[in-house]
């Protein structure tokens with residue numbers, strides 16, 4: 001009777017230990033999901049007629065060489081409360097695929113020649129033209145409108161769709177139709193966005209000269225600056241930014257993400273600047289279709305400017321699921337979520353491309369493992385090791401218990 005009772009106890013402990021081991025194995029799986037990207041089947045139905053031309057959103061040839069948009073959209077397509085400040089050549093704010101995404105200054109009254117909201121700018125409804133000091137940041141170059149569409153072209157029955165179509169975009173015009181930009185205009189644009197709630201700035205431009213004023217403006221702004229790594233200089237062949245810095249992407253600041261470009265096959269774009277120490281991540285930047293200033297149409301462009309816009313859109317998706325994310329955590333999540341690609345090994349810090357779906361998952365306030373990782377602020381591999389050790393400890397504890405019971409029964 002005594003022995004029979006112990007046999008039951010032994011069976012119970014064995015079953016319990018199996019459950020516990022299994023539980024810890026699940027915990028381990030959960031962590032490994034953070035490290036590895038998901039590879040679920042993607043829902044490829046879409047109403048925007050040009051969607052099939054947008055390999056950056058869904059790459060039908062290479063499953064994992066895109067932004068993971070279709071999976072991210074199962075969680076969010078962005079929020080109108082999140083504003084991306086596009087510092088560029090302006091935006092065609094009348095384009096039918098952009099008009100619903102344009103940020104509007106609700107505290108200003110249009111056309112009355114009065115600075116109603118007393119922000120220093122008269123009749124600034126859609127942002128401002130800092131280059132010409134006028135209230136209309138209308139794009140006369142095309143670059144800014146192309147970037148704008150990549151981020152937030154509407155999800156409708158028209159043209160294409162942006163990666164974060166429900167996000168608002170603010171037109172901060174610092175480029176004229178042609179010619180150089182003034183640092184003072186860029187700084188003014190940053191300050192304008194800052195007081196109007198921008199927490200993500202898209203800077204799809206750069207220069208080889210270092211500007212202390214621009215460095216300070218970025219450093220002193222609690223926002224994430226997504227900065228293009230550059231397009232290879234005069235010969236259009238990608239350069240190493242570790243050796244020849246390209247600013248603002250190359251400023252060593254915690255609130256900058258520097259972005260390189262990949263093509264449809266997952267190779268670093270021929271024009272794309274790179275840098276194992278100075279460029280963080282890559283995104284689709286070749287053969288990218290987006291909105292143009294001509295006749296409400298669409299056109300293809302190549303460049304780290306385009307890749308950059310996909311990272312800005314991803315940041316916007318992350319903030320829309322978790323508006324309380326700090327800038328530091330937002331950056332950490334985006335880089336942590338990147339999907340490693342062999343073509344990017346030794347080319348960028350993460351060796352990876354942007355993964356909007358994984359970014360959104362990690363950004364979610366319900367994603368406890370990540371919040372723990374971020375709160376202790378240590379590399380993911382280390383935490384993974386911790387859990388393996390914990391799991392091992394539990395197994396050891398139970399095997400010790402079982403051994404001692406056998407010893408007891410043997411006596």
Ligand SMILES: [Ca+2]
Nearest residue numbers: 115117119121
């Ligand atoms: Ca005003």
Ligand SMILES: [Ca+2]
Nearest residue numbers: 109114116123
């Ligand atoms: Ca006014």
Ligand SMILES: [Ca+2]
Nearest residue numbers: 154156158160
């Ligand atoms: Ca559309």
Ligand SMILES: [Ca+2]
Nearest residue numbers: 232233237239
């Ligand atoms: Ca070059």
